Amino acid sequence: MRFFLGMLAGAVVIIGWVVLNPGQKKPMPITLTFHAEMEGEPLVYDQFVYDNPGGTGQFRVRDFRFYLSNLSFGQGDQTFAEPESYHLLRFDNADKTHSITLPEVPLTSIDTVRFLIGVDPAANESIDVRGDLDPNSQMAWNWEVGYKFVVFEGALQVDQDVSPLVYHVGFSENAREVAFSLPADVLTEANGQIHLTVDPTKLFDGIARVDMQALPSVKFNRSDAAMLANNYATMIAPAF
């Protein structure tokens, strides 16, 4: 009898392990969809419809894009990091969205999502092509500096005067980590879809408020770049 009970206990343990072991389940696909929105509506390009956050006049957006890198997902103390994780997000399409799909994430569920806005220092100092990093692309500055992390270009109209706006933020110290938790069951209910909003206005309206007329461009000045980086650190938010 004791032998039989021992066998039974052993069987329960083995069956339980097989059934409950997360490693035995199929990897799941996950899609992150980023929606570029300003003032709560999809981003409008090429029209003077947005107010200068820190001053007078209206601005238009000609180009807005940024690098997102080192995407990882966590479940308890387990982590899955996407290899070669360098994505250029741009929104000049009909939906003003950009999606990143990972066909196989070997976790049974996900409770945290992490990534960088920008590029990690090792990749930023390299001219190797990996992911969407391309030293012959518009996002490359030059060998010495690395990549632009966030690009925002357009024009400001004050009365009848139109002047250019050029904000290129780079430098390794300006990568900013974004991390958020997923409420339980969000993924199962949404079939692996995670939606996020990206608000480019945050670049100019965050910890610091920027008057585009007073600061129409940011490129290599490190304190200006850091100010915009601290602002863009909060431009992405999950939308459940």
Next chain:
Amino acid sequence: MLRVVLILAIAAGVAAMGWMVWDRARSPVATPIADFSAPFVFGRFAVPPDNPLTEEAFALGRHLFYDPMLSGNNEVSCATCHVQALAFTDGRAKSPSLSGGELDFSSMSLANLLWGQERFFWDGRAASLEDQALMPIQHADEMGQDIDALVDELRASATYRKMFLQAYGAVTPENMANALATFMRMLISSDSKYDKYLRGEVRLTAQEEHGRKLFMAHPDTKISLRGGNCIDCHSQFLTSGFRDALDGFSNNGLDPEETLPDGLMAVTGNPAHKGFFKVPTLRNIAVTAPYMHDGRFETLEDVMAHYNDGIVVSDTLSPLILEADNAPEAGQDTVGLRMTGEEMEAIIAFLHTLTDEAFLTNPLFSSPFDGGS
């Protein structure tokens, strides 16, 4: 004895005929181009899966490229306006039209087409090299050829029938386009002084190095960084326009609003693209004068003068050009980089390091009808 010899001879004849029939009937097995390499700094490239690079396609494409049979009057070949010694341009502002005038655009250089923009012509109207290849042939003012008549002419030639068979199979417009695209894709320029510098084989002179630094820098008076701003449109290693989407097209301030040509807008219908033209490669730029889509500038000095103080403002002008200024004080009446004469000379010296003599004289890219094979 005689009978044996006769039988053997007949058998050999039958075997030879059988081989010839089989050789003609079998599907062609073209040889992949195996030993070509390109600098890793050029980055990734893609060849259409239905038109792989093969030796036979390249040989056919080269013949077609140099053959005036491709034109309606049998006098104009692709090479008429794309001369190897001029990096496959023709030295004219605009090429002559068959009807006596001139064409709308300047002849474009053909180099490193595997990289850079995936749209072709100055206004980007062709979405692939295969699409591009047949357009000038059929254009009434360029080569004025009826494509079906051309296929008939090519089919009448035993040489072309054989070359098409070996490369693809039948003589068709599609295979003609495929072969020309393959030839153009293999026109790789990667042995200029700049390439040798990137490979660590040579040093640039102090002036060339100064020019290189200016080329790569967007000026920022706030940190006293001087720059020629070239890299905002011309990628640092390829020196072509950018590959992603339509990033490789720009309005570089040539014309005012009233006379601004449509450019890319004619293709996309997007008013934000008015006056946008394809950013050309600067490889071999010293031998491809005159410059711009309409050949309006005769020398590199003229081009530098344009960017230095001749920018014409229009609504779609690149903000990167409008904003780039090396002078800290507010502008006067002109818009431009406001560099010194010495800085402009340095950039021009750097541009000369992009000339690739090996490319301009590579016998593989020359006419196969001039004693080549």
